[in-house]
Amino acid sequence: MSEPLLAVRDLHAWYGEGHALHGVNLDVLRGETVTLLGRNGVGKTTTLRAIMGLIRKRTGSVTFNGKDIIRLPLHRVAHQGIGFVPEERGIFATLTVDENLILPPVVAKGGMSVEEIFELFPNLKERRNSQGTKLSGGEQQMLAIARILRTGVEMLLLDEPTEGLAPVIVQRIGELLATLKKRGMTILLVEQNFRFAARIADRFYLMDHGKVVEGFAVGQLSAHTDKLHEVLGV
Amino acid sequence: MTMIFGIPVQAFLGQLLVGLINGSFYAMLSLGLAVIFGLLRIINFAHGALYMLGAFIGYLLLVHLGIGYWPALVLVPLAVGLFGIVVERLALSRLYRIDPLYGLLFTFGLALVIEGVFRFYYGVSGNPYAVPPLLAGGTNLGFMFLPNYRGWVVVASLIVCIGTWLLIEKTRLGSYLRAATENPELVQAFGVNVPLLLTLTYGLGAALAGLAGILAAPVYQVSPLMGSDLIIVVFAVVVVGGMGSILGAIVTGYMLGLAEGLTKVFYPEASNLVVFVIMAIVLLLRPAGLFGRDA
Amino acid sequence: MSEATLHAERAAASLRLERGLVVLAILALIAAPFFVYPIFVMKMLCFALFACAFNLLLGYTGLLSFGHAAFFGGAAYFCAYAVKAWGWPPEAAILLGTVGAAGMGLVVGFLAIRRQGIYFSMITLAMAQMFYFFCVQAPFTEGEDGIQGVARGHLFGVVDLSIAMNMYFFVLAVFLIGIFAIWRIVNSPFGMILRSIRENENRAISLGYSVDRYKLVAFVMSAALAGLAGALKAIVFQFATLTDVTWQMSGEVILMTLLGGIGTMVGPVVGAGLVVGLENTLATSGFPVTIATGLIFMICVLIFRRGIVGEIYARWLAPAAGGEGGKG
Numbered sequence: 001m002s003e004p005l006l007a008v009r010d011l012h013a014w015y016g017e018g019h020a021l022h023g024v025n026l027d028v029l030r031g032e033t034v035t036l037l038g039r040n041g042v043g044k045t046t047t048l049r050a051i052m053g054l055i056r057k058r059t060g061s062v063t064f065n066g067k068d069i070i071r072l073p074l075h076r077v078a079h080q081g082i083g084f085v086p087e088e089r090g091i092f093a094t095l096t097v098d099e100n101l102i103l104p105p106v107v108a109k110g111g112m113s114v115e116e117i118f119e120l121f122p123n124l125k126e127r128r129n130s131q132g133t134k135l136s137g138g139e140q141q142m143l144a145i146a147r148i149l150r151t152g153v154e155m156l157l158l159d160e161p162t163e164g165l166a167p168v169i170v171q172r173i174g175e176l177l178a179t180l181k182k183r184g185m186t187i188l189l190v191e192q193n194f195r196f197a198a199r200i201a202d203r204f205y206l207m208d209h210g211k212v213v214e215g216f217a218v219g220q221l222s223a224h225t226d227k228l229h230e231v232l233g234v
Numbered sequence: 235m236t237m238i239f240g241i242p243v244q245a246f247l248g249q250l251l252v253g254l255i256n257g258s259f260y261a262m263l264s265l266g267l268a269v270i271f272g273l274l275r276i277i278n279f280a281h282g283a284l285y286m287l288g289a290f291i292g293y294l295l296l297v298h299l300g301i302g303y304w305p306a307l308v309l310v311p312l313a314v315g316l317f318g319i320v321v322e323r324l325a326l327s328r329l330y331r332i333d334p335l336y337g338l339l340f341t342f343g344l345a346l347v348i349e350g351v352f353r354f355y356y357g358v359s360g361n362p363y364a365v366p367p368l369l370a371g372g373t374n375l376g377f378m379f380l381p382n383y384r385g386w387v388v389v390a391s392l393i394v395c396i397g398t399w400l401l402i403e404k405t406r407l408g409s410y411l412r413a414a415t416e417n418p419e420l421v422q423a424f425g426v427n428v429p430l431l432l433t434l435t436y437g438l439g440a441a442l443a444g445l446a447g448i449l450a451a452p453v454y455q456v457s458p459l460m461g462s463d464l465i466i467v468v469f470a471v472v473v474v475g476g477m478g479s480i481l482g483a484i485v486t487g488y489m490l491g492l493a494e495g496l497t498k499v500f501y502p503e504a505s506n507l508v509v510f511v512i513m514a515i516v517l518l519l520r521p522a523g524l525f526g527r528d529a
Numbered sequence: 530m531s532e533a534t535l536h537a538e539r540a541a542a543s544l545r546l547e548r549g550l551v552v553l554a555i556l557a558l559i560a561a562p563f564f565v566y567p568i569f570v571m572k573m574l575c576f577a578l579f580a581c582a583f584n585l586l587l588g589y590t591g592l593l594s595f596g597h598a599a600f601f602g603g604a605a606y607f608c609a610y611a612v613k614a615w616g617w618p619p620e621a622a623i624l625l626g627t628v629g630a631a632g633m634g635l636v637v638g639f640l641a642i643r644r645q646g647i648y649f650s651m652i653t654l655a656m657a658q659m660f661y662f663f664c665v666q667a668p669f670t671e672g673e674d675g676i677q678g679v680a681r682g683h684l685f686g687v688v689d690l691s692i693a694m695n696m697y698f699f700v701l702a703v704f705l706i707g708i709f710a711i712w713r714i715v716n717s718p719f720g721m722i723l724r725s726i727r728e729n730e731n732r733a734i735s736l737g738y739s740v741d742r743y744k745l746v747a748f749v750m751s752a753a754l755a756g757l758a759g760a761l762k763a764i765v766f767q768f769a770t771l772t773d774v775t776w777q778m779s780g781e782v783i784l785m786t787l788l789g790g791i792g793t794m795v796g797p798v799v800g801a802g803l804v805v806g807l808e809n810t811l812a813t814s815g816f817p818v819t820i821a822t823g824l825i826f827m828i829c830v831l832i833f834r835r836g837i838v839g840e841i842y843a844r845w846l847a848p849a850a851g852g853e854g855g856k857g
Contacts, residue, residue, distance in 0.1 A: 052423050078425030090420045094412040102406070103413055104424035151425070277647045325831060334647050335593045336830050339787065342780060343826025350819035466776060470655040473648060503666060510659035514640055517652065521643040 003066065005030045005155060005186050006051070006082075011060035013043075013050040020046045022210040023060070028155070033177070033187040035197040038207035039232060044190040045087055047207070048157045051188075052084050053077045064155070079107045083148035087159040087190075091140045093133040097124055100132040101147045111152030120176070121146055138169035145176065155186040162193045174200060194232065206231055241499055247378040253495015254488070255384055255453060258391035259285075261487025262446040263468045264475065265395055268483040269402070270439040272415040274432055276326060276337030282465025283345040284440050286458060288314050288447025290352055293363050293456040303366035303452070310448040311441040318440025322433045330432070345462065352458035360455025383452055390449055395484045398442065402480055411435065470513040475525050482525025550795075558701055567697040568765070573805045574704040575762040580785040580797030581711050582754030587783075588792030589715050590747045591727030595650045595779050596637065596657025597755050600630040602773030603660060604756030609676040609769035610669055619682045619690060623703075623760040630756020631749050633660070638748030642741050645730070654776060661774045675770030679763060696765060703761055707754055712794060714750060723747050755782075777819075784822060787829045790836030799838055 004027035013021040021043050028034045036044045050058050053074045062070045064080050072080070083104070092100055101114065101124070118125035121142050127135060135143060141161055148156060161177075162170045170193070177187065177200050191197040197204070198221065206214040206224075208231055216224050263281055270278045278284075288310045295301040295309065321344065329337050365383045372381040402408040414421045414428055422428040447461075454460055468487075475486030490509050497508040504511070516524060561570045579601050586592045604626030611622040641652040664670045671677075681690035690696045714720050726733045726740055734740050763769045772778065781804065789800025804822075811818050829836065835843055 054419055054423055073429075074419070074422045075425055075427045075429075078423060084420075084423050086420060090417060092413045092416050094416060095409055099409040103409060103421070103426075105426060107425055271647075277651065325827070328831060332834070335650065336834065338593070338595075338647060338650060339783065340827055340830040342783075343823040343830065346780070346819045346823030346826065348823075350817045350823055354817045354820065462776075466654055466658045469651040470658075473644070473651050473655065506662040506666075507659055510655050510662075513652070513655055514659075517640045517643050 004028055005032075005065060006188065007061075007063040008047075008051060009061045009063075011047070011050055011062065012058060013046055013055045014057040015046075015055070020055075020210055021050060021058070024050075024207075024210070024212055026205050026212055026215070028186055028188050030154075030186055031181075031184050032202045033181055033189065033200055034203045034205065035189045035191050035201040036205050036207055037191070037194065037197065037228070037232060040192075042207045043210040044207055045159055046210075048084070048159050048188070048190060052082065052157060054084075078104070078151070078153070081108055081152075081154040082157060083151055083153035083155070084157045085144045085148060085159060085161065087163065089140050089144040091132040091135070091143055093131060095132050096129050097132055097135065097143060098128045100143055101128075101150065104147050104151045106151050108152035108154070112149045114150065117146045117149060120179075138165050138172070141165065141169070141173065142176070145173075149180070155188065156180070158187060158189045160190055160192060162191065162196050170196060194228075244378055246499055249495045249499045250492065251378075251380070251384060251495070252498065253492045255387055255491070256494055257488040257491015258387055259446055259450060259464065259487075260468055260471050260491050261395055261484045262391050262442060262449075263464070264471045264483040264487045265398055265480060266439040266442040266446075267468065267472055268475075268477040268480055269398070269411075269442075270436055271477045272480075273411060273418075273435045274322075274326065274330065274337070275334045276329065276341065277334070277469075278436075278439060279338055279341040279465065280321075280345040280348065281341075281439070281443050281468070282461030282463075283348040284314055284318065284443035284461070285447040285450070285464065286352065286461035287317070287348060288444030289363070289451040289454075289456045289460060290356075290447075290458075291444070292448040292451050293361055296363065303448075304368075306448050307445070311445040314444025314447070315437040315441030319433055319437040321440075322436040326436060327429065327432065345465075349458050349462060356458060358457065358459055360457040360460075363451035363456050365452045387449055387453060391446075394442065394445060399480055399484065467509050470509045474509075474513050474516045474523055476523030478523075479525040482523075486524060555705070562694060562697045567693045569805075569809065571697060571700045571765045572762070573802050574700050575758050575765065576782075576785065576805050577798040577801035578704050578707045578761070579755050579758035580782050580789070580801045581708055581794075582751050582758060583782045584786045584791065584793075584797045585711050585714065585754065586747055586751040587786060588796075589720060589727065590723045590744060591730075592642075592744065592748070593650045593783070594641075594653040594748070594751070595776070595783070596653035596655075596660075597752070597782050598774050598776065598778035599637065599657035599660040600633055600752040600755040601759035601762075601782070602664070602769070602771075602775075602778060603633055604630040604759035605763035605769035605773050606664065606670055606676065607756075608760035609679045609763045612679050612682065612764070613676055614669075618686060619684055619764050623757065623764065626760025626763070627753050627757045630759065631753035634749040634752025634756075635745070638745050638752070642744045642748065654779065657774070657779055658776060661771070661776070664771060664774050670769075670771070673771065675768055675772075676763075677768045679767040679769070681764055681767060690764065700761060700765060703757065707757055708794075708798075711754065715794070719743075719746075780826075781822070784826055784829075786836075787834075788825060788836055790839030790842070791834075793836070793838045793842060796836050796838035800836065803837075 006028040008024055008026045011021055011024040012019070024047050036047060038044050046055065049055050051062050053072065058070065061068055064082060067080065069077055069080055095103065101117065123139055124143055124146060132143065145161070161173050174196060181187065189197065189201065198218070201218060203215065203217050205212045214224065214227060263285060267278055267281055270276060291313050292306040292310050295306050301309065325340060326337065329340060369383040369386050372379050402411055410421065410426055410431060414431055418428050471486055471490050472483065474490065475482045477483065490512060493512060494505055494508055498505040583594065583597050586594055607629040608622040608626035611617040611625050612619065617625070637653060637656045640656065641649050644652060665672065681696060683689055684699055688695050690699060722738055722743055726743060730740060759773060785800035785804045786797045788803060789798065790796025807821065808818055811821055833840070
């Protein structure tokens with residue numbers, strides 16, 4: 001169990017000429033839920049995108065399941081067992097809900113079937129033939145997560161799943177992530193909503209200026225309150 | 235004799251049929267342009283040259299190998315599609331991350347080379363391609379005489395257009411295409427081989443142009459110049475229809491073909507100009523195009 | 530600090546070099562007709578002016594017109610017709626051609642700027658093709674033959690242009706005035722705004738510029754100067770034909786600009802010289818010009834997008850060019 005599922009070492013990334021990540025180090029163990037915290041613009045989203053390979057200009061190492069995935073072409077990364085839910089959710093307007101759901105190819109056994117997903121998300125079933133972007137914000141977020149569950153990935157990269165959603169929906173998403181965790185899903189989460197993250201995460205990494213500056217488990221939360229206040233400004 | 239607007243009904247319907255035939259080719263070609271543009275963000279100037287290539291390969295198969303129309307209908311799209319795949323792999327794939335204007339300029343150069351090669355070896359005069367025996371002759375519809383081959387072209391182009399539309403709107407591959415048109419990076423992050431998808435899309439577009447070419451061979455003369463004049467009209471069609479919608483490209487193609495046919499009846503001098511005039515009017519009234527949802 | 534001084538020194542050096550080269554080039558052009566066929570150099574100059582006019586739009590405003598032949602060839606027709614049918618003197622006929630091209634530019638530009646990017650190019654191409662079909666059918670262009678036997682006449686009623694050297698220095702003067710005009714436009718506040726539109730159209734809009742109006746003015750200027758070149762060519766060669774209004778001609782001027790260097794002052798001149806020279810060479814060799822043109826297009830786009838002059842600037846002259854291509 002000592003071997004982390006995802007290990008990121010000295011990850012640098014650039015947007016054009018802009019140096020966005022300055023040597024990120026982090027580990028996520030199998031079955032863990034880890035949250036990246038930090039103010040806007042410190043590189044949380046960039047970290048997820050760089051792990052996934054959506055930012056091509058990067059150096060360092062990203063090891064998943066013992067395999068260095070940084071040199072893989074973008075479309076091979078998902079097949080290693082990583083699923084990505086982007087901040088803007090990425091629901092396709094020209095696809096129906098059904099088509100959106102089955103778009104990501106199945107990469108491993110053990111994913112949910114469409115029926116199971118519809119059991120979990122009855123709203124989506126009702127609206128399966130409507131245009132993907134006609135769904136409400138909360139439903140779109142559910143769809144964005146649901147379609148990754150079908151693929152059988154071991155790990156989920158989730159970028160701000162609660163952003164702009166009503167409290168009752170945030171509650172639903174929290175329950176959903178708890179369910180996933182129970183099923184053994186490993187989750188790396190970027191979240192601004194600290195109270196939401198505190199409920200579901202096992203560990204936290206605090207980011208500042210394109211680096212991880214602090215890491216602590218949920219039990220050590222109270223010991224780090226001052227530091228969090230200072231860096232997050234909450 | 236029956237008259238419509240002071241024109242004999244036979245002549246009127248005859249010109250309308252010519253318009254429908256032209257429209258069939260406009261529709262097939264603008265459809266291919268729209269499919270390629272949607273995913274590759276490249277305006278394929280070589281589309282006319284690929285259409286000419288299709289007609290010429292059909293002609294050469296017949297003359298040199300004795301391979302007739304029906305096998306050619308399969309072989310030609312395969313050959314032109316394969317050519318497209320090679321072009322995409324060797325060249326176009328290097329142009330995706332730069333200004334789309336360079337894609338236009340590259341395919342323009344490619345069109346000049348393809349056309350130049352055939353002009354060099356076969357001159358500019360047209361070569362006739364006989365109508366296949368099965369479709370020779372015509373049918374008297376009572377109100378007009380319909381050459382069988384022309385009827386076939388209309389039917390075949392409808393099949394091609396509807397087939398392509400179904401492929402894109404109703405299949406899983408089509409949903410990849412549509413999604414990649416919206417956000418190629420995310421689709422690739424999901425594990426879809428988008429570079430391969432781009433290659434196949436250009437191949438499909440090229441194959442469609444080739445198929446249009448072999449369909450056109452018995453209607454028009456097979457000549458190195460047959461594509462270059464046509465492609466500019468098709469560009470105007472694409473401006474009118476907007477490339478945001480596959481169905482829009484198809485419908486606009488047929489409509490403008492018919493408009494051209496009607497103009498031939500009433501004011502033949504302007505029949506070359508009418509598509510461009512319509513384009514100008516649409517730009518004035520509805521700058522985004524009839525079906526436009528693009529910027 | 531020292532790096533900045535170095536840059537400043539290099540910039541000053543490249544400016545001195547540029548000025549020196551311009552003076553040298555003008556001297557060479559004055560001497561040229563005594564060594565080379567004047568008609569050949571005149572052809573080059575007409576096309577060079579055409580390419581510079583086109584580059585005003587592509588290089589400095591970021592608009593790719595695929596229909597500039599309409600202005601070039603259209604002006605040639607207007608000019609040739611005015612001389613032949615109405616007996617106008619050359620300067621008036623050239624002016625008419627220029628104004629006519631500007632008027633056409635206003636119409637085509639007004640339609641084309643309603644769409645952006647690739648659509649803009651397709652619209653200009655389609656409008657130019659429409660003009661081509663018009664020229665094929667309109668009686669005044671005399672169809673396939675074109676307007677032949679246009680008298681060169683007497684410039685301002687005094688200078689006999691049928692004498693080769695007179696004609697040559699008139700062409701050279703018009704060329705230099707045209708290039709100077711483009712240089713002034715590019716380096717004026719107006720030119721700065723055009724460049725900011727090229728760099729980022731939305732930002733220019735948000736800064737409050739009526740971008741469409743600037744684009745249209747740039748389009749009309751470019752069309753007028755292309756017309757000037759076309760009208761001049763009609764006087765030099767004493768005819769105006771369909772060749773000059775074809776889409777191939779629109780493609781040719783793009784090639785000249787691309788080959789020489791988009792967005793450079795000298796590039797289109799160099800490109801025009803090379804393309805005209807190449808065509809003259811190929812004309813006698815039997816190798817098809819279209820294939821050569823097409824191949825150069827493909828090569829330029831794939832590996833040589835800066836063009837010859839752009840490449841020279843980037844490698845040796847421009848102070849800050851090192852940073853751009855360096856990382857890979």
